[in-house]
Amino acid sequence: MIEIKNVSKWYGSFQVLTDCTTQVSKSEVVVVCGPSGSGKSTLIKCVNALEPFQQGSIVVDGIAVENPKTDLPKLRARVGMVFQNFELFPHMTITDNLAIAQIKVLGRGREEAVDKGLKLLDRVGLKNQAAKFPGQLSGGQQQRVAIARALAMDPICMLFDEPTSALDPEMINEVLDVMVQLAHEGMTMMCVTHEMGFARKVANRVIFMDRGAIVEDAAKEDFFGQPRSERAQTFLAKILNH
Amino acid sequence: MNYHWDWMFFFQETDDGLKYYDWILSGLGWTTFVSLASLAVALTLGSVLGVMRTTPKRWLVGLGDAYVDVFRNVPLIVQLFMWFFVVPELVPEKLGIWMKQDLPYFVTAIVGLGLYTAARIAEQVKAGINSLSRGQRFAGLALGFTEWQTYRYVRLPMAYRIVLPALTSEAMNIFKNSAVTYAVGILELYFQYKQIIEKTSQVLEITIVVTLSYFILAFVMNRILAFVEARTRVPGLIVGQKGGK
Amino acid sequence: MSDFDFSVITQNWAFLAEGLRYTLQVTVTAMLGGILIGTLLALMRLSSIVPLQWFAAGYVNIFRSVPLVQVILAFYLIIPLVLQMITGKQIPIGAANSAYFTFTIFEAAYYSEIMRSGIQSIPKGQIAAGYALGFTYGQTMRFVVLPQAFRNMLPVLLTQTIILFQDVSLVYAIGATDFFGAADKITQRDLRPVEMYTTVAVVYFIICFTLSRLVKRLQSRIAIIR
Numbered sequence: 001m002i003e004i005k006n007v008s009k010w011y012g013s014f015q016v017l018t019d020c021t022t023q024v025s026k027s028e029v030v031v032v033c034g035p036s037g038s039g040k041s042t043l044i045k046c047v048n049a050l051e052p053f054q055q056g057s058i059v060v061d062g063i064a065v066e067n068p069k070t071d072l073p074k075l076r077a078r079v080g081m082v083f084q085n086f087e088l089f090p091h092m093t094i095t096d097n098l099a100i101a102q103i104k105v106l107g108r109g110r111e112e113a114v115d116k117g118l119k120l121l122d123r124v125g126l127k128n129q130a131a132k133f134p135g136q137l138s139g140g141q142q143q144r145v146a147i148a149r150a151l152a153m154d155p156i157c158m159l160f161d162e163p164t165s166a167l168d169p170e171m172i173n174e175v176l177d178v179m180v181q182l183a184h185e186g187m188t189m190m191c192v193t194h195e196m197g198f199a200r201k202v203a204n205r206v207i208f209m210d211r212g213a214i215v216e217d218a219a220k221e222d223f224f225g226q227p228r229s230e231r232a233q234t235f236l237a238k239i240l241n242h
Numbered sequence: 243m244n245y246h247w248d249w250m251f252f253f254q255e256t257d258d259g260l261k262y263y264d265w266i267l268s269g270l271g272w273t274t275f276v277s278l279a280s281l282a283v284a285l286t287l288g289s290v291l292g293v294m295r296t297t298p299k300r301w302l303v304g305l306g307d308a309y310v311d312v313f314r315n316v317p318l319i320v321q322l323f324m325w326f327f328v329v330p331e332l333v334p335e336k337l338g339i340w341m342k343q344d345l346p347y348f349v350t351a352i353v354g355l356g357l358y359t360a361a362r363i364a365e366q367v368k369a370g371i372n373s374l375s376r377g378q379r380f381a382g383l384a385l386g387f388t389e390w391q392t393y394r395y396v397r398l399p400m401a402y403r404i405v406l407p408a409l410t411s412e413a414m415n416i417f418k419n420s421a422v423t424y425a426v427g428i429l430e431l432y433f434q435y436k437q438i439i440e441k442t443s444q445v446l447e448i449t450i451v452v453t454l455s456y457f458i459l460a461f462v463m464n465r466i467l468a469f470v471e472a473r474t475r476v477p478g479l480i481v482g483q484k485g486g487k
Numbered sequence: 488m489s490d491f492d493f494s495v496i497t498q499n500w501a502f503l504a505e506g507l508r509y510t511l512q513v514t515v516t517a518m519l520g521g522i523l524i525g526t527l528l529a530l531m532r533l534s535s536i537v538p539l540q541w542f543a544a545g546y547v548n549i550f551r552s553v554p555l556v557q558v559i560l561a562f563y564l565i566i567p568l569v570l571q572m573i574t575g576k577q578i579p580i581g582a583a584n585s586a587y588f589t590f591t592i593f594e595a596a597y598y599s600e601i602m603r604s605g606i607q608s609i610p611k612g613q614i615a616a617g618y619a620l621g622f623t624y625g626q627t628m629r630f631v632v633l634p635q636a637f638r639n640m641l642p643v644l645l646t647q648t649i650i651l652f653q654d655v656s657l658v659y660a661i662g663a664t665d666f667f668g669a670a671d672k673i674t675q676r677d678l679r680p681v682e683m684y685t686t687v688a689v690v691y692f693i694i695c696f697t698l699s700r701l702v703k704r705l706q707s708r709i710a711i712i713r
């Protein structure tokens with residue numbers, strides 16, 4: 001589903017990604033972790049070409065994202081993404097947030113789009129918030145709406161960019177529950193997160209990144225059993241203790 | 243003091259059969275018309291320029307910056323004189339003659355004042371767009387919006403809300419700036435003010451009336467935009483504290 | 488464009504330069520006077536004495552809602568009336584002189600708003616610290632608040648001055664010979680609008696563009712120090 005091959009990226013002369021290679025197969029859940037500044041957020045943004053990269057290739061469902069001929073809006077519409085800061089559109093109601101891209105990008109009728117949006121809103125447990133504006137919801141609620149908004153596009157896979165790190169601790173679980181449910185339903189997911197409990201529960205593989213490179217890429221059992229690299233061990237010790 | 247106050251002169255008949263207050267009303271009409279039309283030109287062009295200056299395309303940014311630099315650094319009256327007396331000489335002869343003979347004065351004046359104000363609006367629109375978090379653009383793109391659609395549905399609606407107070411003061415300024423168009427023959431309020439002073443020398447009365455008129459125009463504009471601001475206010479959002487970093 | 492005649496400019500350069508000098512003189516006078524009066528108005532506006540607040544608010548709001556051309560003409564006509572009332576004599580002061588006065592009074596309204604936000608941007612703790620050292624209100628303002636407010640607002644004050652420099656062209660309304668007025672008078676005589684008005688536009692652009700770039704640089708330097 002997602003093939004990342006030898007991807008390198010520079011900001012000017014500063015290298016942020018070094019020769020990253022990995023893949024996410026259909027219905028697989030891959031968790032990407034690593035210290036801050038390790039390039040994991042940058043890597044996941046490369047997958048739907050929100051960040052350009054200078055070397056290597058990324059193929060999503062058979063389409064090369066770095067190919068200048070690729071219709072990026074069309075590709076992005078099929079890849080769902082959830083952001084650290086939710087990024088709901090503050091000037092629209094929750095209903096409009098859910099419907100706008102279905103209408104303007106997929107060309108669905110308004111009624112169909114709203115209908116679909118509300119169904120998904122119900123699924124994330126926020127049915128009665130439809131008429132509100134994002135600013136009137138808590139962070140956890142906003143993030144659940146953001147997930148519903150991405151799902152409304154019928155994505156072939158989902159990208160999560162630190163979906164819980166801007167949340168107060170008591171709200172993290174409501175978001176993780178939705179993600180776990182998604183994983184159980186067979187959604188292909190690439191998740192940048194530090195939530196190791198989530199990784200233990202649903203991940204197939206765990207990737208550990210440091211200083212722009214993929215240091216460890218292992219099946220969940222192996223990763224939590226005994227990470228091969230010392231850096232991953234230190235990292236794990238730090239976040240598991242805390 | 244030997245100044246003779248005479249408030250009744252407003253009702254005296256003038257050479258052209260109208261009364262002085264008719265002159266004032268007619269001036270008020272032209273001031274309102276020229277100002278609103280220029281504002282429309284300025285908002286449209288200013289928005290385009292403001293958007294251009296936030297795109298990743300270098301040449302669009304450069305073009306927008308150059309426009310703002312030129313139009314902000316030359317006085318309005320000089321710009322108007324350029325449009326009226328210089329540009330028609332520089333364009334192809336036929337077009338020049340058409341500009342001088344057939345193009346109504348007020349159109350040139352509106353375009354001149356509009357282009358001048360557009361530079362200021364462009365600054366505000368750019369500032370508004372840049373004040374939004376980068377994530378908003380990403381979120382739009384991730385949903386499959388084109389770059390243009392992220393402006394249309396995501397970034398501009400918020401940017402306008404954020405800079406509405408600044409746009410309000412530009413909208414109030416344009417009424418004041420429209421007075422300068424008297425110099426290129428627009429019979430607006432200031433022109434009438436000058437003309438009435440020449441005819442009657444009742445300086446104080448007419449100054450008070452015209453000052454009040456401008457005051458009221460600015461006030462009405464302010465109220466209209468305050469209404470717009472209230473109508474477009476987003477529930478749950480405190481202005482100046484936008485989501486995300 | 489082919490018959491753009493540079494000799495029209497060179498022949499009349501002395502007259503134009505004279506106009507430019509007048510423009511600069513009015514600008515500098517109105518800047519210094521305007522900032523001084525503006526600062527006083529800002530202090531009045533922020534004082535606890537209600538009549539002073541009202542006076543300052545009224546002053547600022549009236550001048551900020553009226554077109555400058557109108558104020559230029561009104562003052563030109565009203566100043567002699569007032570002088571006559573006071574002295575009982577007719578004192579013709581002339582267009583050129585009345586502009587110095589008009590611009591100072593008018594710009595004070597704008598400078599005062601800038602100084603007011605500058606003063607308000609100073610943390611309350613600074614004022615408390617001033618009083619704690621035994622300063623009076625006046626001393627606290629003079630030694631603690633105003634110098635900081637002035638420094639923080641310097642770029643905005645200078646930007647306003649660039650606007651003022653452009654606005655002097657509006658003395659056209661009373662026929663004074665500023666830079667633009669000089670060019671306009673030459674145009675009336677020689678009928679060379681293209682050369683004359685273009686020269687004015689280009690010179691204004693070069694001066695204002697250079698100054699605004701310098702202000703921008705100053706602004707980033709102040710931002711770093713803070």
